[in-house]
Amino acid sequence: MDQMTLNVRTAVVRVDGLSRRYGATRALDQVDLTLERGITGLLGPNGAGKTTLLSILATVSEPDAGRVSAFGLDPRDAAERVEIRRRLGYLPQELGYHRHFTVAAFLDYVAILKEITDRRRRAEEVARVLAAVGLEDRARSRIRALSGGMRQRLGIAQALLGSPDLLILDEPTAGLDPEQRLRFRELLSGLPGDPVTVLSTHQADDIAAICPQVVVLLQGQVHFAGTPSELAATAAGRAWAAGERDDRAHLSWRGGDNRWRHIGDHPPAGAELVSPTVEDGYLMLSHAAGGR
Amino acid sequence: MTATGGGPALPAAGTAALADGHAPASLIARSRDVRLRTVLGLARVEAPLLARSLLALAGLIAGGAVVWVLIATMQPLWWSAGWRIGAGQLILGMTVLAAAQLAAGRARRDSMTDLYASFPATAGTRTLGYLVGLAGAVPASLVLLGAGAVVVQARGAIGSPSVTVLAAGVVLVIAAGAVGIAIGTRFAHPLAGVIGALLMFLPEATSHLSSGAGLWLVPWDILQNQLGNLPGPLAGYPPAGGHLLELAGVALLAGVVALAMTVRGAWARGGLAVAGVVAVPVIAFAAVAQLSPVPTTELNHLVTEIADPASVQHCTTANDVRYCLYPGFGRDLLSLEAPVDGVLARVPARPGQALTVGQIVAPQDITNEYLFYGHSQQQVTRWNAQIMREPASVPSASAFYLSVGRWPAGGGRLADAHFNVALTAAEWAVRLLSPDTLPTEQPCVPVDQAREPIAIWLAILATHPPASGLQNDGGMTAVEVHNTLVPTWTNAGGPVGQINGSAPQLTDAGYLLAKAMTSLPEQKVSQVLRGTWATWLNEHTTDARLAAALGIRMPSVPKPSLAGPGPGQPGLKTVGQPGPQSPVCTS
Numbered sequence: 001m002d003q004m005t006l007n008v009r010t011a012v013v014r015v016d017g018l019s020r021r022y023g024a025t026r027a028l029d030q031v032d033l034t035l036e037r038g039i040t041g042l043l044g045p046n047g048a049g050k051t052t053l054l055s056i057l058a059t060v061s062e063p064d065a066g067r068v069s070a071f072g073l074d075p076r077d078a079a080e081r082v083e084i085r086r087r088l089g090y091l092p093q094e095l096g097y098h099r100h101f102t103v104a105a106f107l108d109y110v111a112i113l114k115e116i117t118d119r120r121r122r123a124e125e126v127a128r129v130l131a132a133v134g135l136e137d138r139a140r141s142r143i144r145a146l147s148g149g150m151r152q153r154l155g156i157a158q159a160l161l162g163s164p165d166l167l168i169l170d171e172p173t174a175g176l177d178p179e180q181r182l183r184f185r186e187l188l189s190g191l192p193g194d195p196v197t198v199l200s201t202h203q204a205d206d207i208a209a210i211c212p213q214v215v216v217l218l219q220g221q222v223h224f225a226g227t228p229s230e231l232a233a234t235a236a237g238r239a240w241a242a243g244e245r246d247d248r249a250h251l252s253w254r255g256g257d258n259r260w261r262h263i264g265d266h267p268p269a270g271a272e273l274v275s276p277t278v279e280d281g282y283l284m285l286s287h288a289a290g291g292r
Numbered sequence: 293m294t295a296t297g298g299g300p301a302l303p304a305a306g307t308a309a310l311a312d313g314h315a316p317a318s319l320i321a322r323s324r325d326v327r328l329r330t331v332l333g334l335a336r337v338e339a340p341l342l343a344r345s346l347l348a349l350a351g352l353i354a355g356g357a358v359v360w361v362l363i364a365t366m367q368p369l370w371w372s373a374g375w376r377i378g379a380g381q382l383i384l385g386m387t388v389l390a391a392a393q394l395a396a397g398r399a400r401r402d403s404m405t406d407l408y409a410s411f412p413a414t415a416g417t418r419t420l421g422y423l424v425g426l427a428g429a430v431p432a433s434l435v436l437l438g439a440g441a442v443v444v445q446a447r448g449a450i451g452s453p454s455v456t457v458l459a460a461g462v463v464l465v466i467a468a469g470a471v472g473i474a475i476g477t478r479f480a481h482p483l484a485g486v487i488g489a490l491l492m493f494l495p496e497a498t499s500h501l502s503s504g505a506g507l508w509l510v511p512w513d514i515l516q517n518q519l520g521n522l523p524g525p526l527a528g529y530p531p532a533g534g535h536l537l538e539l540a541g542v543a544l545l546a547g548v549v550a551l552a553m554t555v556r557g558a559w560a561r562g563g564l565a566v567a568g569v570v571a572v573p574v575i576a577f578a579a580v581a582q583l584s585p586v587p588t589t590e591l592n593h594l595v596t597e598i599a600d601p602a603s604v605q606h607c608t609t610a611n612d613v614r615y616c617l618y619p620g621f622g623r624d625l626l627s628l629e630a631p632v633d634g635v636l637a638r639v640p641a642r643p644g645q646a647l648t649v650g651q652i653v654a655p656q657d658i659t660n661e662y663l664f665y666g667h668s669q670q671q672v673t674r675w676n677a678q679i680m681r682e683p684a685s686v687p688s689a690s691a692f693y694l695s696v697g698r699w700p701a702g703g704g705r706l707a708d709a710h711f712n713v714a715l716t717a718a719e720w721a722v723r724l725l726s727p728d729t730l731p732t733e734q735p736c737v738p739v740d741q742a743r744e745p746i747a748i749w750l751a752i753l754a755t756h757p758p759a760s761g762l763q764n765d766g767g768m769t770a771v772e773v774h775n776t777l778v779p780t781w782t783n784a785g786g787p788v789g790q791i792n793g794s795a796p797q798l799t800d801a802g803y804l805l806a807k808a809m810t811s812l813p814e815q816k817v818s819q820v821l822r823g824t825w826a827t828w829l830n831e832h833t834t835d836a837r838l839a840a841a842l843g844i845r846m847p848s849v850p851k852p853s854l855a856g857p858g859p860g861q862p863g864l865k866t867v868g869q870p871g872p873q874s875p876v877c878t879s
Contacts, residue, residue: 060409078557082412090410096403109337113411113418117329158407 012037012196013057013166018066020052020220027052028063029220035196039188041211041228042200043282049220050200051093051170057198058090058168070166070196086115089164091155093171093200099144103135103154106143110158129157132187134180148175156184163192169199173206185210204279208232216282218289228278235276235284239263242271250287263287330413334421339428342391342469351387352432355380359440367697368444370451371525374458375513377440381461382496382512384436385468386489388429392469393485396422396476396550416555419477423547426469433465447701450620451525460536464512467539468492470546477553507662508535508582520697521657523597523604523618527590529663534581541575585666591675594663598653599678605651611636613717616650624699627706631714634754638818639721640825645690647720649713652684652693652792684792689727692716693792707757711783715751716791722747723829724877726794735797736877737773737780742828742838744802746821749809757783762807770852771797771874777852778874796877804847805835812842831879 013035020028027049044050055061056068059075071087073080098106107126116122130136133153138146146154152175159167173181181203188197189210201207207214208228216224216231224231241259245252246268255261262268263283342348359380363373394401396419399408408418437458444453468489475488495510507513508530519530548568555561597604597618607616608625611633615625628649636642658679664672684693694713700706719725722743726736738744752762762783770777779800809817820841827833839846 055406058406058410060406082414085410085412088410090407092406092410094403095407098398098402098404105337110407110411112330112333112337113408113413115326115330115412117326117333 012071013198014069015053015057016067016069018053018056018063018068020049020056020061020063026220028056031066031217031220031222033215033222033225035198036213037194037196038213039197039199039211040213040215041207042198042215042217043202043204043207044200044217045286048217050217053217054090054168054170054198054200055092057166058088058092059084060090060092084166086162087165089159089161089167089195091159091169091172093174095155097143097151097154099142101143102140103130103143103146104139106154107158107161111161114162116162125161129160132160133157134183149177149180152176153180156187160191163195165193165195167191167195167197169197171201172199173201173203181206204277204282208278214278216285218286223285223289224281231281231285232276232278233281235263235280237273238265238284239274239276239280240267240271241274242268244268244270246271251283327413327417330417331420331424334413334418335424335427338395338422338425342388342395342425342428343431345391345394347387347391347394348384348429348432351384352436354387355383355436356439358383359436360443363440363443363447364701364703366520367699368447368449368701369520369522369697370444370449370453371522372520372697373440373444373449374454374461375519375530377437377444378457378461378464378512380436380440381433381464382493384429384432385465385511386492388426388432388465389468389472389475389489389492390482390485392422392426392429392472393476393479393488394482395425396473397480397482397484398476400480401482414554414556415477416551416557416560419473419550419554422473422476423470423550426466426473429465429469430462433462437461448623450623454525454532456532456536460532460539461512463536463539463543467543467546468511470543470550474546474550474553477550506583509538509579511539518657518659518662521653521695522594523601523651523653523696524620526586526594528584529586529590531582531584534578534584538575538578538582541571541578545571545575583666586663588667588671591664591667595675595678598655598658599681601650601652601683612642612646614646614648616648618651618696621651621696627699627710628694628713631710631751631755632717635714635717635721635750638750638753638814639718640818640822642721643690643723647717648688648691649717650683650691650693651696652682653679654684654695654792655679655682657695657697687727687794689723689725689794690720692720692725692795695792704758707755708783710755711751711757712791714754715747715783716795718747718750718754719795721750723879724796726796726877728794734872734874735795736875737771737778737797737799738802738831738877739773739778739799740801740834740836741831741877742833742835743831744796744798745805745809745835745838746828748798748803748806749817752806752810753814762803772872773874773876775873779849779852797874799849801835801847801849804849805839808839808844808847809842812844817842829879831877 013033015031015033015035018028018031019026031049031053042050042053052061056063057070059081062076068075070084073084075081075084098109101109104126107129108122111122111125116125126139127136130139133156135150135153135157138150143151143154152172156169156172159169173184176184185206188199191197199206199211211228214224214226214228214231215222224234240249240262241255242262243259245254245260246262246264246266248266249262249264249268251263252260260268261274262271263280267273359377362376362379366372366376399405399418408415413421441453441458471492472485472488475484492511496512513530544567548564548571552561552564552568555564601616601618605616605618606622607614609615610625610629613629613632613636615628617624632647632649655676664675683691700709716725724738724743724747769782770779772778781798781800781803821828828838836846
């Protein structure tokens with residue numbers, strides 16, 4: 001699946017033949033994608049190239065080959081790159097903070113860097129995103145006093161400043177507790193303006209819950225692009241439930257009901273065929289690509 | 293949704309012109325106005341952060357302390373005080389440099405470079421914001437300047453402040469901040485700012501190694517000693533305008549360097565190159581201006597003021613005493629009159645020759661290396677010869693002189709200075725000022741002469757100095773007179789006021805007897821003195837006779853001890869070391 005594209009209703013971001021190497025390591029290899037308005041989940045194991053792809057989409061780094069276009073703008077051109085950034089919200093995977101800033105002061109500072117220069121509008125924006133991530137009561141707290149989860153929400157809040165058209169979130173749910181994850185899903189689902197949202201995650205259930213589109217990136221290449229149900233369908237007829245472990249399965253694990261779930265081509269003895277999940281589909285793809 | 297072969301997606305309403313791959317001009321039109329507002333917005337955040345930073349606050353306090361120490365020890369002469377206030381700005385500048393470096397390196401230090409790189413505000417815009425945000429250091433600089441000015445004024449300032457010198461101090465702080473930003477854009481580690489601040493101070497710490505006018509090229513020369521000894525401002529010395537220009541050039545160049553490291557656009561880089569090309573010659577021109585010699589006409593005028601003060605000084609006669617002061621120093625008159633009048637009021641009869649109290653510039657306070665830099669050796673020799681003819685170089689029994697800039701503005705040092713003036717006036721009254729002894733020679737010693745304790749007693753009653761200023765050193769110092777060690781006395785307050793004249797070296801015996809005299813009613817002592825005043829002035833009238841006339845016992849004088857450092861004054865020595873013989877005072 002070298003050249004996979006989402007056939008979309010509104011393609012806004014297009015990636016053509018994108019490649020990026022770090023020394024001998026090929027992080028991205030001829031990636032083609034078009035992204036539409038709405039949420040696209042990016043799944044892949046560690047080292048698959050997700051963060052590299054997102055940082056290129058965020059105009060933070062440049063590809064060795066290939067091109068990106070967002071809103072018809074080419075980030076290789078300085079002026080157009082700035083214009084893309086004016087429409088961008090980005091949460092890097094590893095984000096430090098100015099820990100001596102207060103939460104509100106930090107967001108205000110980021111808002112200025114996002115060229116929201118009107119003070120009143122900036123204050124409104126800060127209040128809006130703080131409420132969106134549930135940190136309104138911590139506005140005056142120093143960032144160093146926040147828990148890891150709160151800092152992650154603050155990172156999401158800064159990405160939402162200015163109601164970006166292109167929202168790139170690299171593992172936004174890392175560090176969030178279950179309730180916060182649910183609130184995050186609610187937040188993303190209700191974003192005004194239906195922005196192009198790309199989020200990378202290891203949480204397949206997050207993808208299944210909120211992403212109409214999903215891309216699986218393995219070893220720097222796009223191995224799947226489609227809906228979550230289509231991804232789940234790739235494991236159709238190959239997900240089983242049984243009372244015993246079967247060594248022929250690609251993957252086996254005991255579930256909460258004390259039964260073994262198997263992903264593989266051969267049904268174990270006495271096994272019962274079950275409906276595949278997004279996770280099953282992802283695991284099948286990963287296995288097929290030699291990722292496991 | 294199906295996977296396809298990577299064909300182009302269709303543009304749709306509400307989405308920019310995606311299909312042709314080009315953005316409409318309206319999208320990419322980058323508003324300068326937006327960028328300017330972003331810079332100002334950043335500056336509005338950075339400026340208060342800088343103003344409230346602990347580093348800037350520490351710099352303000354430390355700079356204030358430096359200014360206080362430098363001003364408190366000097367006569368408040370504006371032509372010197374302005375530079376001393378600037379020394380505080382140097383300290384503030386060092387901390388502002390460190391704070392600015394921290395701000396400029398903040399994103400990298402806090403692992404936020406990726407996020408910052410995704411913002412429309414470019415690194416160049418941010419750097420410009422930091423640079424404009426240096427305005428946050430200006431209030432601290434102005435507070436330092438204002439507080440220093442208030443202190444100088446409150447202590448009775450002489451002269452008027454130089455706006456150029458004071459402004460140069462503020463520009464120094466801004467230039468230091470710009471250097472800090474230039475460092476921070478390249479080196480994010482806090483240590484880089486600390487090293488930068490120390491390097492900023494290094495030229496000052498080694499300025500004593502520089503020769504000639506090179507002194508003025510360092511960020512700020514703290515001590516400026518010589519200035520405080522001049523009788524007025526000297527045009528072109530120090531070269532304040534050149535230094536202001538140098539600092540402004542450094543600020544510009546540092547800003548250019550900071551921006552050059554962050555700006556990407558060809559036009560912007562071209563503009564920076566032009567700014568850099570402007571800054572370097574400005575600095576060079578300023579350096580040349582500072583290295584230029586002080587104009588000959590100015591130095592001629594100064595040397596005349598020093599060698600022949602009468603040509604410029606204003607003289608006033610009060611209570612038959614003549615006071616001659618340089619223009620602007622008139623407010624010192626009352627401070628001088630009080631102790632002199634206090635003595636004269638108790639003296640039964642004055643010497644025939646009236647007393648003159650004047651001001652001089654002591655030749656030893658003039659440092660050729662800096663003042664006469666760039667002039668021919670012949671000219672310098674001529675000037676030096678003139679300077680050596682200043683009035684205090686001639687022995688006089690009826691005059692003494694105060695060095696310019698040494699008169700304290702207040703506090704305990706002023707009390708000491710008052711006592712010293714009173715003591716010298718009393719020495720004149722009892723004819724102890726020698727017409728035969730050059731001030732540079734060994735002073736005479738009034739060994740066992742009654743007029744010595746009388747002079748000390750007169751000075752004590754005229755000024756009532758604190759007891760701490762009148763202690764004797766218990767025989768630690770002595771002079772040799774006729775091969776006999778005589779314990780000497782110098783008031784513990786020291787030579788405050790820097791009085792130049794042919795004054796004698798006083799003895800412990802005289803001091804102790806004077807102290808005993810103060811235990812008697814003043815009226816009783818005055819009565820004894822008034823009756824036979826001429827007798828008491830005779831050099832052969834002994835301490836014992838005075839004690840007997842007053843009905844008090846002669847105090848015992850401590851024997852010279854065998855340890856202790858010598859005070860380093862002519863004729864004085866540490867006991868036990870060989871020294872020259874001192875003459876006995878004669879009438």
